[in-house]
Amino acid sequence: MTSNFLFGTVGSPLSTPKKPGGTPGGILRLRELKLDALELAWVQSVRVGDETCAVIKSTAVEAKLALSVHAPYYINLNAQTQELWQASRDRLLAAARAGYKAGATDIIFHPGSYMKADPVAVNQIAVRRLAEVAAQLKAEGVNVILRPETMGKSAMLGTLEETIAWSRAIEGVLPCIDFAHLHARPGDGSFNSYQEFSAALKLVKDGLGTRGLKSLHIHLSGIDYGPKGEKKHLPLKEADLKYKELFRALIELKAGGRILCESPLMEEDALVMQKAYRRLAAKKVEG
Ligand SMILES: [Zn+2]
Numbered sequence: 047m048t049s050n051f052l053f054g055t056v057g058s059p060l061s062t063p064k065k066p067g068g069t070p071g072g073i074l075r076l077r078e079l080k081l082d083a084l085e086l087a088w089v090q091s092v093r094v095g096d097e098t099c100a101v102i103k104s105t106a107v108e109a110k111l112a113l114s115v116h117a118p119y120y121i122n123l124n125a126q127t128q129e130l131w132q133a134s135r136d137r138l139l140a141a142a143r144a145g146y147k148a149g150a151t152d153i154i155f156h157p158g159s160y161m162k163a164d165p166v167a168v169n170q171i172a173v174r175r176l177a178e179v180a181a182q183l184k185a186e187g188v189n190v191i192l193r194p195e196t197m198g199k200s201a202m203l204g205t206l207e208e209t210i211a212w213s214r215a216i217e218g219v220l221p222c223i224d225f226a227h228l229h230a231r232p233g234d235g236s237f238n239s240y241q242e243f244s245a246a247l248k249l250v251k252d253g254l255g256t257r258g259l260k261s262l263h264i265h266l267s268g269i270d271y272g273p274k275g276e277k278k279h280l281p282l283k284e285a286d287l288k289y290k291e292l293f294r295a296l297i298e299l300k301a302g303g304r305i306l307c308e309s310p311l312m313e314e315d316a317l318v319m320q321k322a323y324r325r326l327a328a329k330k331v332e333g
Pocket residue numbers: 116155156195
């Protein structure tokens with residue numbers, strides 16, 4: 047049976063050997079572990095030259111590993127001055143340009159903060175700026191999907207509904223759905239059941255069609271949270287996230303794409319997820 051989802055890690059696995067180290071070493075280690083995807087964690091800045099990008103790309107092609115990029119954290123579609131927006135925009139463009147050279151198909155980023163402003167007004171600014179970035183990349187022939195991530199704190203821009211709305215409005219944009227963040231965001235322990243997970247997936251299907259549902263990009267980990275949302279990521283077994291219920295919903299709705307593990311245990315939990323998903327998918331076929 048072929049799996050509908052590729053599993054992997056955000057950042058190179060902890061067990062990547064020193065030689066070859068770096069991203070190529072991470073790719074080879076994931077292949078060894080029979081994981082199929084890597085998100086390059088360019089979360090502080092983008093500092094990779096063309097040569098490094100070419101090596102990453104050829105290593106991933108050879109290993110048949112799917113690549114994405116996590117752009118720097120410091121991006122805000124709602125930056126308060128034109129100068130700050132230019133800096134945000136440049137970080138996102140740099141991640142996309144270098145990511146494309148490295149063979150990444152998807153660029154994940156944190157959309158920013160409401161800065162205590164009215165979400166409706168913020169969304170008008172966000173969609174206009176995101177469209178500007180997408181158009182610029184298209185003009186340059188940088189063929190990547192921009193993926194605004196669903197965020198884990200109520201003060202942060204990035205509900206599932208917002209990321210779907212931007213994806214409907216702009217060609218080349220789709221959500222990165224972090225289910226741990228969506229569970230942490232309300233702060234009351236909700237969004238942690240089969241019903242809530244399937245309702246979210248149905249929103250995706252209604253907004254983005256079956257194509258959207260079959261090309262999901264998911265971040266997953268355990269998570270600690272309080273009334274304002276996310277505190278920190280946790281190993282699956284130390285947290286309350288009902289990830290097997292999520293997998294049941296994904297299987298039921300015939301969803302597909304990538305699931306990237308963001309647990310502190312990295313590849314160990316990625317393998318736990320892959321195994322659990324495959325077991326449930328096989329059960330569904332038998333049943
Ligand atoms: Zn993220």
